[in-house]
Amino acid sequence: EEQLVESGGGLVKPGGSLRLTCAASASNFNTYSMSWVRQAPGKGLEWVASISSISTYLSYANSVKGRFTISRDNARNSLYLEMISLRIEDTAVYYCVREANGAIMLFDQWGQGTPVTVSS
């Protein structure tokens, strides 16, 4: 079973920036679309951004459009989320998730999550 390991979370001030990384263990990483999903403290799940297998298609939630950038490096089996102009409401655990083949936005593998706290 593929493992997804996130890193890069931490404490940042409002207006600051952060880059999250997700390392995937599977050698066929380059065949899957990937996404980031977040969960604010004590709240539900929110899809954030998605990228297709060879980066052809990108999509973002309205709440992060223009501030977050999703990217990937298939040679390094890695997924990234560049976050700028961070707001307090971006505070959440960010999960790296794999989309099931043939099923758009069906998330069949999840990482353990990395926490991001935006606070002054």
Added chain:
Amino acid sequence: EIVLTQSPGTLSLSPGERATLSCRASQTISGNYLAWYQQRPGQSPRLLIYGASSRVTGIPDRFSGSGSGTDFTLTISRLEAEDFAIYYCQQYGRSPPWTFGQGTKVEIQ
């Protein structure tokens, strides 16, 4: 945008009892592209059911999904200790945005 409303918010039951969780969509979900996830305390979510009623490999058969159109149900036939968790429904497929319900917490009575 399709809004998913889950009910009840909290379900208090005892081990061995049957749990029935509801997910209602504000519009018809085409192709029954409705999934259920389980999130145990302190853990990441995991996919249980997709296509409204198909169980993921390895998920016990006490979990079953049903429904179509706008009304969907997750049933846990006999609750075990490990099933006390929060359950989320989600619509997936070609139509953004891809939303989750707010969750139903199944707690030990």
